[in-house]
Amino acid sequence: MPLLTVNDLRTYFHTRAGVVRAVDGVSFSVDKGETLGIVGESGSGKSVACYSLMGLIPKPPGRIESGTADFDGMDLLKMSERELNRVRGRRVSMIFQDPMTSLNPFLRVEDQLIEPLLLHGLADKQTARRKALEMMEQVGIQGAASRIRMYPHEFSGGMRQRVMIAMALITEPDLLIADEPTTALDVTVQAQILELIKTMQQRMHMAVIFISHDLGVVAGFCDRVNVMYAGRIVESGLTQSIYYHPSHPYNEALQRSIPALQPKGHELFTIEGQPPDLTKPLDGCSFAARCAHVGDLCRRGNPLLKEMKDGHSTACVRVQEGGLELK
Amino acid sequence: MTDQSATPFLDIQGLKTHFPVEKGIFFRKTVATVKAVDGVDLQLRQGEILGLVGESGCGKSTLGRTMLQLLEPTEGSVKLEGRELVGLSGSELRAARKDFQMIFQDPYASLNPRMTVYDTLAEAILAHKSVHKSKLPEKVAELMNKVGLSPRFIKKYPHEFSGGQRQRIAIARALAVEPKFLVADEAVSALDVSIQAQIINLLANLSREMNLTLIFISHDLSVVKHIADRIAVMYLGRIVEFGPAETLFDDPLHPYTRALVSAVPVPDPDRERERQRILLPGDPPSPLNPPKGCTFHPRCPYAVEACKASFPAWSHQGNRQVACIRLDALD
Structure with missing residues (x-):
């Protein structure tokens, strides 16, 4: 049985210029532990489809017109914000293209790393801190013990992306949605990050939805591919x-x-x-x-x-x- | 890097662009120097396409801008057809710019949103040439045809075009003065694959038809490999390897080029899975305090003590030039 089954998803944006049918009847499924690539050019709806699943579409102007997204017996599209909050960041995590805009510049890396554990009540502060440090080491940040007290701007682009991966994976989710996670990075750093995601995926047996416009990256990284x-x-x-x-x-x-x-x-x-x-x-x-x-x-x-x-x-x-x- | 031909079309010698980092409000003091371009020699033939590659912060854009005197070099000389560009006065430089133009990554930011295509192109034509007003529409239409835009869009504004079309307008504007030398800085990086292909074809054809010398700056090695005759690989303000596009790609010599080429993903699942990647440790260091000696030595798997001493001298390997003292130890 698939981990996630999306059926006939339609996300429209009601703008002054008319109704934009950004996602128009999309169905796919992801199995446990597998990597699904979604490729397409800008505006093809690949990101909007995944944002819809996570309840991250601004409403209005966005509206989910139809569809179901069955995740382990729950319909992600019918859930209330409260119910979604119990799934997001715990069982389904997401990483984005630009780590600088998704990390809070005012918080130390450590505080951001332990937040998911505390919010979901998975650990007390002390255990969370220990886990955060472990995670920093696992994602390959040298000198984790001292760097964990730093702010995001003190890290390079590749290191920030590592921090974001650590934050997304600290709750050991079943599904990771990665939206163009290496697009902003240089090729040599991109190679490091892809390697890291792969290692973490195998270690945690999680499924990955990998959104990308880069057919080269997808060729080596994904088991199955949807072209949008x-x-x-x-x-x-x-x-x-x-x-x-x-x-x-x-x-x-x-x-x-x-x-x-x-x-x-x-x-x-x-x-x-x-x-x-x-x-x-x-x-x-x-x-x-x-x-x-x-x-x-x-x-x-x-x-x-x-x-x-x-x-x-x-x-x-x-x-x-x-x-x-x-x- | 020397060419055998008598007078190279473009001749760059010992070019350096340093930016001072200052501190203080009243008594500004220079506390450090960012060495964005730190000693580049380069010779180009007329009509060739040079690909300039490297990772962010390696100084490739600064080098492009310094060549065209958009930035003032700290040291060195840039000669275009034997004429020194460094140190030209404002009006001399303005006149000289007729020969060289630049295209940028984001066409939306480099086009005036309040000017129609006609206004944009006519302004560029008039800036350097005395074309009679009655001839202008004809001239503009000719330019638009050249870059594959239908002249019926002549009265439209930049926002009415797609990204690829806007880049065509930017290219048309650059061509308005009939330049001999063009620098394209990440000109296709913001475009989707299918649109990217159109612009690459356009630039390659224009270069051939007009005998235009083109420097194509990009971080995307597969694009550069396709369009360029020769490639220069930059790392931290210096060129570390220079040679014909295909040999450089198929048989890279410098350890950095090797890692860079091996990191480029290939859109072929079987090849991609079998491929051995050279994973470099760490990030590119900051040009603020570049390492002594060979700037690549802290990340280089082959580095020895001697690499820390001084930046390696150029060695000629066939039709290629490499700055590495450990070539014998590789393979």
Whole structure:
């Protein structure tokens, strides 16, 4: 049984410019201990989907229009703020892109680290302090005993991200949602942080939802991948099959436009046009306007994810009908 | 780093940019110096694309800005086609800027939100050239076509464009004066992969068509590898390795380049899983008090006592130049 099952999640933002359908019917599940990657370009709804699960969508203008998110028998979307507070930071934790804005600049690192333990009543102050120190050592901060009394600004970017990971994991959650956790970091530091998350994940047997726009990072880090476009999941499957056997034209085009995979000196493949305006009603496939393989079928109805084989699903109607072979 | 050709297009010698750190309100005293760029030599051929890579704080942006005299160098010389740029007076520099332009990371911040595309581009054209007013619309439309923007957007404001289109406007503005030399500082870093590809293609094509010399500054090595002819790797204010893009990437020599290249994630699951990463300990040190000797020695797995003595002299390895005394010990 999956740890988290999200079904038909819709999060809309009601703005003056119209209703933005940021997340429009998203369903996926995460098993215990597995790493699920969610990739997509900016505005594809990958972060909004996960913020919705954590009750972090500002309401208004945001509104969760439909959906369920079953986490260990509880529906995260129907919970009151009080009930959510018992889950957030204890069983489901989150880390963000920019550690400086998510750490409190006025509090010593130690006080921030022990907060989750105290709030959830998992330890008294003394035990919490001891645990915080252990955690600092586990995430690889040298001289933890003295550095724990410092303020966030006294740490470098990579070290702050380590502190944030320590804070998120101190309650030993079942699920960690990591929203672009290495995007703001340099490559050599990124390599360290990814290694750290992996080690901690194995040590604690937790599941990770890894949100990223970087197909390189996701390739090495995730077991399964969901590809999002314009608020919908367009393809989902095991990492290998997503990369080696793309079965949605958007995913295929995305892979072809990465410089790392292209022979040098050649023109990079580009996707013409822009993602659709999410305030306008959309008939048919959201990628149809930019797709090289578009057909008549693509402009009608609302294409749904359909499993083709071995857990590999696509929302492309042409692939589903067998009329289109990619790569 | 010396080139065999007679007069290099761009010739940088011993360039240093230091920033004083001051303390006190009435009696300001310099308490320390940030050595952002600390002795860079570089020669470029006309029409080539140089990729300048390194991690944040290594001084790559400062180097780019100092070359174009947007920052005043502390020491050293920058010659463009044999002409010294350091120490030019305000009006001389203004005239010289016709030859070199810059593109920045965030096009929204570098475009005036109250000016239409037409105003922005016309201003740039008029700043350096006497084009008759009646010819302006034609000239602006020509520029827009060059960067792949439809001239029917001519009356639109920056906020009406997407990130990629805005970057095209910024590129068009830079091209308005028909420069010979362009510095693109993280020009594609804020863009999504599919849009990024469009801008990379555009820059590569423009460089080829107009014989434009381009310095492409980026932290993203795979992008740089794709676009650049040669790559210079910077660490803490100095260039540590310089050579043709492909060889530098496939067979890095300097221990820092090795670690950097090995840390770049490859979008290929099998290769990514098998790959041996060189995990460097710690963070890049601060340029405020850079380590003595080779600046990389505190993080270098091959460092010996001699590395702490002085910054290594350049050694030529084929068509490459490396600043490391331990090359024999590697492999």
